[in-house]
Amino acid sequence: MKKILDFFAKLPLQKGVSLVRKTTVIFINTDPRFKKPILIPTFFLEYWKFISAGVLLFLGLGVYTFVLITKMYFMEQQNEILAQNERNKTFSQQLSRQYDFITRQITEVNKLLVSKGIQKPNQKNADIIPTISSPFDMGDNRQFEEYIEEFKQEIANTPVGSPLEGTITSSFGFRSNPFGGGGRESHKGLDISAPYGRPVKCTAEGKVVFAGYRGDYGNLVIISHGEEYQTYYGHLSQILVKEGQEVKVSTFIGKVGSTGRSTGPHLHYEIIRNNKKINPKTFINLN
Numbered sequence: 001m002k003k004i005l006d007f008f009a010k011l012p013l014q015k016g017v018s019l020v021r022k023t024t025v026i027f028i029n030t031d032p033r034f035k036k037p038i039l040i041p042t043f044f045l046e047y048w049k050f051i052s053a054g055v056l057l058f059l060g061l062g063v064y065t066f067v068l069i070t071k072m073y074f075m076e077q078q079n080e081i082l083a084q085n086e087r088n089k090t091f092s093q094q095l096s097r098q099y100d101f102i103t104r105q106i107t108e109v110n111k112l113l114v115s116k117g118i119q120k121p122n123q124k125n126a127d128i129i130p131t132i133s134s135p136f137d138m139g140d141n142r143q144f145e146e147y148i149e150e151f152k153q154e155i156a157n158t159p160v161g162s163p164l165e166g167t168i169t170s171s172f173g174f175r176s177n178p179f180g181g182g183g184r185e186s187h188k189g190l191d192i193s194a195p196y197g198r199p200v201k202c203t204a205e206g207k208v209v210f211a212g213y214r215g216d217y218g219n220l221v222i223i224s225h226g227e228e229y230q231t232y233y234g235h236l237s238q239i240l241v242k243e244g245q246e247v248k249v250s251t252f253i254g255k256v257g258s259t260g261r262s263t264g265p266h267l268h269y270e271i272i273r274n275n276k277k278i279n280p281k282t283f284i285n286l287n
Contacts, residue, residue: 108152156249157225159204159271160283163233164256166194169266172279188277189232189270190284196265199252200233203283208245208253217268218260221253234268235259 170191174184206225214220217234221241224230237257241247258265271280 108148153205156205157229158283159202159225159229159231159280161203162192162284163203163231163269164192164194164198164200164267166192166198166256166267168281169193172281189234189268190280191266191268193264193266194256196256196258197237198256200236200254200256200267201250202233202247202253203231203249204229205249206231206247208241208243208247211239211241211243211245213259216261218262219254219257220260223247223253228274230272232268232270232272234270235262235266237265 168190170187172190173187175187176184202223204223204225206223206229208221209224209230210220210222212220217232219234219236219239221233221236221239222230223233233254235257236254236259238255239253240255241251241253247253256265256267262268269280271278271283
């Protein structure tokens, strides 16, 4: 071993050879393929502690940075989860308020329908009752409230239900002449028989446009319900409203009588829709 080291120590410095001092490390191996010595700068051997410390410091900083970034990421995730939970809580509260609001509105609509004698419309006449159908977002309480108010007003202006308790004695359409003499005549409304003086109520909200005596109708009240409907109440013994008066659903507008062309105490009831007389029975038999 000493001879080998002396040999390398006596080697002359060749031109172009680095001036950096190197320490030769020789690994003895019997395999002839591995004869080339490994040269390591002496600097690394002299300062290996500092170099090792630097490498460890660099690795430590890397690990610390990775841990810090990972911690910050998970903190952001946790904050996002907390924020999402808060948003969900707020949304749930808003949804609950909207549900309560809509429930109250539906309850009011149902009360209005019950006041008009409507409980469960069948398929045949379901088109008489306005239906809720809106293109806007129901989450907008203000817009929904305006729509519900319009919807309730439309229901209030639709003349459904019977104007009094009684028996239908003459239907809409052609009938035999009630005064005898044969022949048939067109009957544009319903005759509802009831005791003399029984109160008659209007079937929809509106405005009295006529209250007085008119030919065959006798004492007559005509109520306008917006732009679409009008209702006639004839043969009254007494009129309880006056022209221009605003009336609500179920307001008493007169009393059963037999004025005009009549054979006995009854109410002649007509519904006009878009200037055309229609069968009131469709609007009465809704249950």
